[in-house]
Amino acid sequence: MPDIRLEATINGRKITRNAKPHQRLLDFLRDDLNLTGNKEGCGAGECGTCSVFVDGVLMKSCLLPVAKAQGAQIETIESLAKTGELSLLQKAFHKAGASQCGYCIPGMVMAATAAIRANPFADREEIKERLGGNICRCTGYQKIFDAVEMARDVQNGRLPATIFSEVEAEQGDYIGKNVRSIDAPSKVTGRLKYAGDMTMPGMLHVQVLRSPHPHARIVSIDTAAAETMAGVEGVITSADVPGEDGFGVIVNDQPVMARGKVRYVGEAVAAVAAEDLLTAKRALAAIEVVYERLPAVFDPDEAMRAGAPVLHDYAPDNITKHIPIRVGDVEKGFAESDLVVKEAYSTQAIEHAYLEPEAGLAYVDHDGVVTIVSPDQNITHHRHMLARIIAKPIAKVRFIMSPVGGGFGGKTDMIYQGMLALLAMKTQRPVRLVFTREESIISTAKRHPSRTRLRMGLMRDGRIRVLEMTMVCDGGAYGLSTGNVVHKAAVLAAGPYVIPNIKVDTYGIYTNNTPSGAFRSFGALQAAFATESHLDICAERLGLDPFQIRRINAMRDGAVTHTRQKLGSVSLSRVLDAAEKVSGWEAGAPVSRGDRRSDLDRDDIRPPCALGARFAAADKQEAAE
Amino acid sequence: MDKQMSADRPKERQVMLICGEYLTPGTLDEAFAAMQRHRGRYRVVAGCTDTLPWAREGRAGDVEIPVLIDVARIPDLRESRVDDHRVWLGAATPIQRFLDDPALGRALRCMPRCAVWFADEQIRAQATIGGNIVNASPAADVTPALIAYDAEVELAKSSGGRILRRRMKLDQFVIGPNRTALEEGELLIAVECDALPGHGGSFEKVGHRRSLVISIVCLATLVKLDAQGRRFEDVRLALGGIGPVPRRLADVETFLRGGPLSAARLEEAAEMPVSLVASRTRQAYRRDVVRGFMLRGLINAARRAGAEAGALPPELEAVYA
Ligand SMILES: Cc1cc2nc3c(=O)[nH]c(=O)nc-3n(C[C@H](O)[C@H](O)[C@H](O)COP(=O)(O)OP(=O)(O)OC[C@H]3O[C@@H](n4cnc5c(N)ncnc54)[C@H](O)[C@@H]3O)c2cc1C
Numbered sequence: 024m025p026d027i028r029l030e031a032t033i034n035g036r037k038i039t040r041n042a043k044p045h046q047r048l049l050d051f052l053r054d055d056l057n058l059t060g061n062k063e064g065c066g067a068g069e070c071g072t073c074s075v076f077v078d079g080v081l082m083k084s085c086l087l088p089v090a091k092a093q094g095a096q097i098e099t100i101e102s103l104a105k106t107g108e109l110s111l112l113q114k115a116f117h118k119a120g121a122s123q124c125g126y127c128i129p130g131m132v133m134a135a136t137a138a139i140r141a142n143p144f145a146d147r148e149e150i151k152e153r154l155g156g157n158i159c160r161c162t163g164y165q166k167i168f169d170a171v172e173m174a175r176d177v178q179n180g181r182l183p184a185t186i187f188s189e190v191e192a193e194q195g196d197y198i199g200k201n202v203r204s205i206d207a208p209s210k211v212t213g214r215l216k217y218a219g220d221m222t223m224p225g226m227l228h229v230q231v232l233r234s235p236h237p238h239a240r241i242v243s244i245d246t247a248a249a250e251t252m253a254g255v256e257g258v259i260t261s262a263d264v265p266g267e268d269g270f271g272v273i274v275n276d277q278p279v280m281a282r283g284k285v286r287y288v289g290e291a292v293a294a295v296a297a298e299d300l301l302t303a304k305r306a307l308a309a310i311e312v313v314y315e316r317l318p319a320v321f322d323p324d325e326a327m328r329a330g331a332p333v334l335h336d337y338a339p340d341n342i343t344k345h346i347p348i349r350v351g352d353v354e355k356g357f358a359e360s361d362l363v364v365k366e367a368y369s370t371q372a373i374e375h376a377y378l379e380p381e382a383g384l385a386y387v388d389h390d391g392v393v394t395i396v397s398p399d400q401n402i403t404h405h406r407h408m409l410a411r412i413i414a415k416p417i418a419k420v421r422f423i424m425s426p427v428g429g430g431f432g433g434k435t436d437m438i439y440q441g442m443l444a445l446l447a448m449k450t451q452r453p454v455r456l457v458f459t460r461e462e463s464i465i466s467t468a469k470r471h472p473s474r475t476r477l478r479m480g481l482m483r484d485g486r487i488r489v490l491e492m493t494m495v496c497d498g499g500a501y502g503l504s505t506g507n508v509v510h511k512a513a514v515l516a517a518g519p520y521v522i523p524n525i526k527v528d529t530y531g532i533y534t535n536n537t538p539s540g541a542f543r544s545f546g547a548l549q550a551a552f553a554t555e556s557h558l559d560i561c562a563e564r565l566g567l568d569p570f571q572i573r574r575i576n577a578m579r580d581g582a583v584t585h586t587r588q589k590l591g592s593v594s595l596s597r598v599l600d601a602a603e604k605v606s607g608w609e610a611g612a613p614v615s616r617g618d619r620r621s622d623l624d625r626d627d628i629r630p631p632c633a634l635g636a637r638f639a640a641a642d643k644q645e646a647a648e
Numbered sequence: 649m650d651k652q653m654s655a656d657r658p659k660e661r662q663v664m665l666i667c668g669e670y671l672t673p674g675t676l677d678e679a680f681a682a683m684q685r686h687r688g689r690y691r692v693v694a695g696c697t698d699t700l701p702w703a704r705e706g707r708a709g710d711v712e713i714p715v716l717i718d719v720a721r722i723p724d725l726r727e728s729r730v731d732d733h734r735v736w737l738g739a740a741t742p743i744q745r746f747l748d749d750p751a752l753g754r755a756l757r758c759m760p761r762c763a764v765w766f767a768d769e770q771i772r773a774q775a776t777i778g779g780n781i782v783n784a785s786p787a788a789d790v791t792p793a794l795i796a797y798d799a800e801v802e803l804a805k806s807s808g809g810r811i812l813r814r815r816m817k818l819d820q821f822v823i824g825p826n827r828t829a830l831e832e833g834e835l836l837i838a839v840e841c842d843a844l845p846g847h848g849g850s851f852e853k854v855g856h857r858r859s860l861v862i863s864i865v866c867l868a869t870l871v872k873l874d875a876q877g878r879r880f881e882d883v884r885l886a887l888g889g890i891g892p893v894p895r896r897l898a899d900v901e902t903f904l905r906g907g908p909l910s911a912a913r914l915e916e917a918a919e920m921p922v923s924l925v926a927s928r929t930r931q932a933y934r935r936d937v938v939r940g941f942m943l944r945g946l947i948n949a950a951r952r953a954g955a956e957a958g959a960l961p962p963e964l965e966a967v968y969a
Pocket residue numbers: 067068069691692693694695696697698699700701719739740765766767768771774775776777778779780781782783787788789790830834835836837860861862863
């Protein structure tokens with residue numbers, strides 16, 4: 024492999040270096056020059072965390088073979104605040120609160136810089152268009168656009184620069200005030216180190232062999248060839264687990280790596296630590312696994328039927344968790360009702376898609392403490408589990424939570440930290456694993472897909488007499504947070520409404536799908552989607568305004584929920600009033616609308632997405648020519 | 649029990665394309681020499697925006713190509729020229745140039761609108777028209793737009809020390825998903841097409857979001873009106889995303905040419921290509937989109953071509969413009 028002799032100017036400094044022909048500019052900047060401000064979020068040009076200037080033109084460095092940088096001037100995020108003082112845009116991002124997890128922010132600041140350089144007077148629509156190549160999952164973009172507009176206005180003298188130094192909250196007086204986030208400067212400059220940005224002397228690179236089958240018995244794993252490859256320092260399988268294997272949230276049903284059988288496509292089967300990434304990858308290819316395929320089940324309703332393939336011996340009915348709730352007399356409730364409405368609802372799996380793919384670093388320190396650094400949303404629980412898995416006293420296990428580049432619940436499970444610990448112990452060297460986006464999607468938990476059957480009985484005046492709900496959630500191959508998610512779905516099934524008779528059954532079911540787990544709202548979404556959709560349908564049947572049917576049934580201060588929780592204050596009525604007002608709601612039953620809706624096409628409603636803000640003037644000109 | 653035993657030697661999983669050598673020839677001669685020297689072991693790349701994502705897990709996956717030959721720096725391929733009647737675009741012309749070069753934008757009214765929907769500012773600076781054409785994705789955006797301009801491709805290969813050149817129509821060059829008439833050892837040198845500064849242009853596209861999406865359907869429309877701005881003098885239409893290859897809508901063009909901008913004729917024209925939808929998925933949705941895009945494309949292009957006030961049916965203008 025002849026190296027490339029690369030001459031370029033990086034952040035104003037001339038460099039001459041050897042680079043590998045297959046390296047991307049991003050690898051070269053991050054790995055060889057230690058410029059870790061720009062990140063890798065997808066590796067496929069989709070997310071923009073890697074955006075850098077090449078000869079003044081913003082480009083995605085994950086799509087640029089390093090040879091394309093030959094002779095070029097490269098500017099990374101590190102170039103913007105070189106003197107230590109934040110750039111105008113960086114200050115505006117800080118002031119506007121535009122950074123949350125921060126992982127997209129270096130790329131976003133670069134894109135904003137490019138936008139304002141291209142058109143210092145760009146309006147919000149044009150700013151949106153020019154930032155179109157950069158994705159953020161936390162902010163909903165509004166604060167980011169605010170920041171760019173603020174920087175534009177300061178630059179054009181329409182806002183005073185003193186706006187950046189204004190302080191809204193006085194010492195000790197924070198509630199209801201805008202508080203500056205103190206970690207924003209580290210994010211807008213790219214200085215904050217996420218786990219994938221961290222290195223240690225002597226560090227090895229980890230890669231994971233994953234199951235190609237949804238359900239199969241592991242007949243044998245032969246790692247001999249991989250272990251003897253030059254550059255390979257350690258290979259592990261479930262046989263390397265010294266203690267009691269198994270992690271989870273409620274049931275510890277998931278081994279660190281597949282033990283005896285695999286239960287979903289993407290499940291870890293073995294892992295390798297090697298001197299470099301490429302060697303680790305090549306070693307994976309040398310591991311031979313013999314599988315005996317087993318019948319698999321992908322539908323939770325089918326998994327509940329007798330004779331369905333069984334995933335876990337402890338749960339022959341494939342039920343992870345069943346939450347039954349009974350209040351009052353459901354049959355009597357239906358008998359008393361004027362109207363009974365029955366419907367079915369379903370929701371799908373959703374990927375969290377945080378911009379930071381999972382990454383972690385582990386080492387055994389001088390006192391023999393196994394230390395894991397990762398964006399882990401549940402370190403205390405994981406510390407206890409890992410101690411049991413690696414058979415060490417709790418004092419010999421340490422978890423350090425690195426900055427989480429977006430979690431949304433998706434980083435609450437100990438999916439890979441166990442492998443890192445085992446490899447650090449086996450090699451006695453620091454080890455690091457950085458997931459690819461593809462790996463993150465196939466192997467980590469999703470939002471639970473659900474199917475809900477809902478039957479509701481109501482009086483003619485809109486009062487709900489009875490609710491009967493059965494919800495089946497696909498928990499996938501392992502338990503993770505399923506038990507708690509279906510628990511919360513059951514608790515929230517009746518919504519904030521007074522309903523005297525209730526029968527709720529929520530189920531979490533094992534299937535050979537990717538495991539489902541924690542995802543913000545945690546079971547509330549699935550239940551609320553069914554109950555609230557159902558209320559709209561009932562309103563239509565009864566000729567009631569959807570707001571009205573909710574007000575009729577709304578819980579008030581002091582109400583007791585169907586799970587006997589006493590609510591001190593209930594804000595539902597205020598929320599309904601506010602929602603009705605801002606939505607410009609056209610009062611009346613859903614059936615009463617004519618073909619023109621007065622609640623749409625208003626000035627304060629955002630127009631549909633279109634591109635070409637910059638053509639508005641050109642249009643007229645084209646016609647004139 | 650049906651036992652399926654399998655020894656799975658896993659495919660090597662790469663984070664990227666692995667190559668032994670990455671060559672950046674400075675001239676066409678150097679490029680052909682490299683192609684000859686590495687015959688059978690190389691792949692040509694330009695912007696790399698199709699090649700790199702293609703080499704990831706879940707798609708081609710484990711790609712190890714001994715030699716990559718990057719033609720994007722060859723000055724001949726990077727040039728573009730405009731005269732009164734023709735436009736010449738080197739194969740390595742980046743998409744962003746349609747937005748940055750006013751002369752190109754004027755000669756090819758459709759192309760800036762096509763470009764603004766293409767990926768994002770950053771990828772457009774890197775992605776080339778040659779890559780879009782040779783990659784021959786059924787969802788490609790530039791290819792159908794250029795087909796509407798009657799584009800021809802110029803191809804060349806080196807044989808016995810001489811460079812052999814040939815030309816063909818772009819819509820014949822693209823023959824199927826990821827398939828073209830490009831021969832072994834051949835390079836796409838340029839695209840040549842009509843300059844139509846007097847035509848109004850539109851490019852309609854729908855995908856899942858507004859940036860960074862590939863087309864579910866796209867439609868390139870060019871319209872020239874008579875001196876009064878009341879009749880179609882010329883119409884050019886090409887659809888993408890609706891089947892294995894982009895389609896020029898010659899029959900619709902003939903139907904409209906010389907006719908008025910009436911609602912009846914526009915609506916009849918909009919119906920004509922609906923039956924062409926032959927994609928593998930979402931056919932019903934695409935048919936609806938084609939019908940709507942035809943009206944939107946024709947009305948927008950006609951307005952930009954200077955349609956007389958009131959010449960376009962106001963009820964359609966209200967919905968589609
Ligand atoms: C995030 C993202 C968004 C995208 N959005 C869009 C979009 O909106 N619309 C769209 O149409 N495409 C889109 N694409 C796809 C891609 O950017 C385009 O197809 C682009 O035009 C490819 O050009 P390239 O030069 O980068 O191709 P390359 O990857 O360099 O090459 C592609 C193919 O063409 C061949 N090739 C290139 N140049 C020549 C030549 N001169 N002679 C012979 N063969 C050649 C190569 O061998 C290769 O097979 C997107 C891609 C990404 C990553």
